Amino acid sequence: MTSHTPADTFPRQYARTLRYTVGAPRSFSVAPDGSRVVFLRSLPRPSAGQTPAGGDRANRLWTLDTATGEERIAADPVALLGGGEEDLSPAEKARRERSREGSAGIVGYSLDGAGALAAFALSGRLFTADLVTGGTVELPVEGPVVDPRLAPDGSHVAYANTAGELRLTRTDGSGDRALAQPDGPGVTWGQAEFIAQEEMSRDRGFWWSPQSDRLLVERADDTPVRRWWIADPANPGTEPAEIAYPAAGTANAEVGLWLFGLDGGRTQIVWDDAAFPYLARVHWSGGGVPLLLVQARDQRSQQILGVDVATGATEVLVEERDDAWLELFQGVPAWTPDGKLVRISDEGERRALVIGDRTVTGADLLLRSVLAVTDEEVFFSASGGEDETDPEPGWIAVGRISHDGKQLSWESSNDRPFTSVTTAVHAAGITVRATAEPDLPGTLVQVARDLPEGVVVDVVATVASYAETPVLTARPVFRFAGERRIPAAVFLPTGYDRERDGLLPVLMDPYGGPHGQRVVQAHNPHLNSQWFADQGFAVVVADGRGTPGRGPGWEKSIAFDFAGATLDDQVDAVRALAEEFPLDLGRVAVRGWSYGGYLAALAVLRRPDVFHAAVAGAPVTDWELYDTHYTERYLGHPAERPEVYAANSLTGYAAGLERPLMIIHGLADDNVVAAHTLRLSSALLAAGRPHTVLPLSGVTHMTPQEEVAENLLLLQVDFLKKSLGI
Numbered sequence: 001m002t003s004h005t006p007a008d009t010f011p012r013q014y015a016r017t018l019r020y021t022v023g024a025p026r027s028f029s030v031a032p033d034g035s036r037v038v039f040l041r042s043l044p045r046p047s048a049g050q051t052p053a054g055g056d057r058a059n060r061l062w063t064l065d066t067a068t069g070e071e072r073i074a075a076d077p078v079a080l081l082g083g084g085e086e087d088l089s090p091a092e093k094a095r096r097e098r099s100r101e102g103s104a105g106i107v108g109y110s111l112d113g114a115g116a117l118a119a120f121a122l123s124g125r126l127f128t129a130d131l132v133t134g135g136t137v138e139l140p141v142e143g144p145v146v147d148p149r150l151a152p153d154g155s156h157v158a159y160a161n162t163a164g165e166l167r168l169t170r171t172d173g174s175g176d177r178a179l180a181q182p183d184g185p186g187v188t189w190g191q192a193e194f195i196a197q198e199e200m201s202r203d204r205g206f207w208w209s210p211q212s213d214r215l216l217v218e219r220a221d222d223t224p225v226r227r228w229w230i231a232d233p234a235n236p237g238t239e240p241a242e243i244a245y246p247a248a249g250t251a252n253a254e255v256g257l258w259l260f261g262l263d264g265g266r267t268q269i270v271w272d273d274a275a276f277p278y279l280a281r282v283h284w285s286g287g288g289v290p291l292l293l294v295q296a297r298d299q300r301s302q303q304i305l306g307v308d309v310a311t312g313a314t315e316v317l318v319e320e321r322d323d324a325w326l327e328l329f330q331g332v333p334a335w336t337p338d339g340k341l342v343r344i345s346d347e348g349e350r351r352a353l354v355i356g357d358r359t360v361t362g363a364d365l366l367l368r369s370v371l372a373v374t375d376e377e378v379f380f381s382a383s384g385g386e387d388e389t390d391p392e393p394g395w396i397a398v399g400r401i402s403h404d405g406k407q408l409s410w411e412s413s414n415d416r417p418f419t420s421v422t423t424a425v426h427a428a429g430i431t432v433r434a435t436a437e438p439d440l441p442g443t444l445v446q447v448a449r450d451l452p453e454g455v456v457v458d459v460v461a462t463v464a465s466y467a468e469t470p471v472l473t474a475r476p477v478f479r480f481a482g483e484r485r486i487p488a489a490v491f492l493p494t495g496y497d498r499e500r501d502g503l504l505p506v507l508m509d510p511y512g513g514p515h516g517q518r519v520v521q522a523h524n525p526h527l528n529s530q531w532f533a534d535q536g537f538a539v540v541v542a543d544g545r546g547t548p549g550r551g552p553g554w555e556k557s558i559a560f561d562f563a564g565a566t567l568d569d570q571v572d573a574v575r576a577l578a579e580e581f582p583l584d585l586g587r588v589a590v591r592g593w594s595y596g597g598y599l600a601a602l603a604v605l606r607r608p609d610v611f612h613a614a615v616a617g618a619p620v621t622d623w624e625l626y627d628t629h630y631t632e633r634y635l636g637h638p639a640e641r642p643e644v645y646a647a648n649s650l651t652g653y654a655a656g657l658e659r660p661l662m663i664i665h666g667l668a669d670d671n672v673v674a675a676h677t678l679r680l681s682s683a684l685l686a687a688g689r690p691h692t693v694l695p696l697s698g699v700t701h702m703t704p705q706e707e708v709a710e711n712l713l714l715l716q717v718d719f720l721k722k723s724l725g726i
Contacts, residue, residue: 010471010531015709018103020524022057023466025445031115034428036131037064037447038118040106043466058105061118063131066430066447069461075129075136077105077122086123089144091162095203097700113152117171121145126159128171139173146191147204151212158206158215166190166206166217168262179260186223193220193253195246198671199629200280200328210286215260218279224251230670234697243670248624248631249638255279259309267312271305280328287335299325299633304333304343317341324556325633331370336403342373346552353380353401360405366551372426377402379426383549392478393487394519398424398433436522438476442467472534474526482576486569487519487543489526490581491533503584504538505724508574512544512566513595514634519543535717536726538583544569560635562648567602571610587724591716593617594672604661605653613723615716617664618672618701621650621680625673654683660723662692666699
């Protein structure tokens, strides 16, 4: 890691470095022969005598030789663009907003089947990089390019463009042509629709066959989707941006899948899309026929389908149902090389790995994702679930298990298997693993080689990080709080002395909702909370029911009731922790962003006896204004359950506001649109309830600019201290 600028404050450094991710290696791949590791990392060109720092957001494409550990830049966006600025299309900006991608340069790449050639988009242009001999080539294409992907044999690159086409070009630069073109004004080929990108974690819209002779291609038509307009009030001469936003209870985009030959011949893939309209996962590997995972709109039933590539017909391989909802997982469904289906399934109170017809993991593990499937093993990430023997909450581990389930081992950078090995990739006996520790800044990335049984794993190399060292140190104290053993982390001011300083005002700092685990065994995710603690608060982060990492029952207990369990657990956590920590329960504030913003506002509206002030950032205030896939999964369809939407939205509680409330919202937010804040503010005004609204011009759902970020945090601290009488 590198040193920081001497004059840095934490808020500025935190914003400038994108939460200390700038300069950190990411997006790893291992060549199938194990000879090289490919990854992204930003690295500015320092002047003589200077040390590289984390201020440059432009990612380079790198390789690491696993025989020598030598790293080499394979593609440099600064050189490729001649030092000029990137020019991103609206489609690319939207893709990055959906994936919360704030960096620049090369933000994604694809490899051929040998791991010898890479393809990537840069400023809407298409490039390939030879990872063996070196050298980068720009291919002449009809751009701006979106999501280019190499054929496994390296002969072609397929790519989508902003005109809605899926196109094909040879890697020698010849033969660029359209494979599919829009047949209507709202049609795109080869691009994941909004809901897939925002809520399903599916950012791809086409998939190569293992033989490089065909592609599965998504066709999306957003014509049925309701249109919204995002205006820029600070610049009234600017035309509002039109977005197709599928709000709860309204129409989604129509999504289909087609099989294309390289000659342009096409076959439609047929399934019961009336009953299962969501195309959630597509997998095509050498282990078997293409796999689809399709879901019903209410997400309480789903099918895993096998595709007949000759006819386009599908066969139901597995059908699942759940009274609450069915969760989606990364890496599944998939095939083993010998044709066994790999999936993750909720079986009662356990979330298990299933290979073929065998469940291979026990109730002590909560599966999170599948990372790799080899001839003999499956690599996966997991947590401890509701195992009461866990001494502390928040660990994530990467394991590997044999196909018969008889051999299980763990990836670890030390002698403790259950540290936060946050992710791993594996091929040809080479594993790249990223490990986080609560007492060490950043992430340790190691390249390890498999050795014969009984021999210690051989670490080939440590991938250097150029991320800046934080200007402060997080000191989380982990606990299971209360009878429900709510995972929690407590932060006290640096240098705090209980005898001298006494009880501290409390700041609850939750996300508190689905897919948002905050209590993790790592350092950097807790820096923001520690900074607030250093302003004079005892900060509590509590992952109540609905958050991941504890098991299906824990997550699904919020079905049809956001406002109950998630708020109750914040109350129970702070009261339980006050028995051990110096928490002044007469001065309790709460802050949060997105779902955390919803929870913060909910806290002062419904439990003013516990919470005395709140800062709500980008809160969802009316669930009928949020998107279909997320909202209907948890609350059902608004036409069928209007009472559920009324009970869980904030506007109906406006008359009950008794405590100070600051609401912050980016006016360019196209995920949680500013109408949420405006509707709550209008309801509060109508009820005669004073409150504060802070609009952020030009800011989306992501973190704002460096200067804005610093002042935004300082304004929150000032508001909370005044509200609590500090």
